[in-house]
Amino acid sequence: MSRLVLSVPGITCGHCVNAISEAVGKVPGVGSVEVDLSAKTVTVADAADPSAVRAAIGDAGYETV
Numbered sequence: 014m015s016r017l018v019l020s021v022p023g024i025t026c027g028h029c030v031n032a033i034s035e036a037v038g039k040v041p042g043v044g045s046v047e048v049d050l051s052a053k054t055v056t057v058a059d060a061a062d063p064s065a066v067r068a069a070i071g072d073a074g075y076e077t078v
Contacts, residue, residue, distance in 0.1 A: 017060040019067065023075045025051045036073035040065045 022029065030048040033055055037046045042061025047057070055077075060066050067077050 015059060017057045017063050017066060019055045019070070019077045020053060021048075021055050021070060021075050021077055022053050024050055024055075026050070029075065032049065032073045033070055033075060036069040037066055040069050063075075 021033065023056065024033065030050055033048050034046050036056065037043060037057060038060030040062070042059060043057055043066065047056040057066050070077055
């Protein structure tokens with residue numbers, strides 16, 4: 014199982030967590046999504062296409078670094 018961890022400094026509240034979780038969860042091939050508000054990270058299991066995950070986060074209005 015592959016794992017992708019991305020830093021998303023714009024995560025500031027529960028709404029952010031939900032928006033990112035929902036957007037990334039729709040990416041084909043994603044096994045699971047964990048958004049950590051305190052660490053400002055998104056961890057994705059089985060990210061078949063990391064660029065699609067980054068694009069989904071961007072489409073939700075957040076930037077990855």
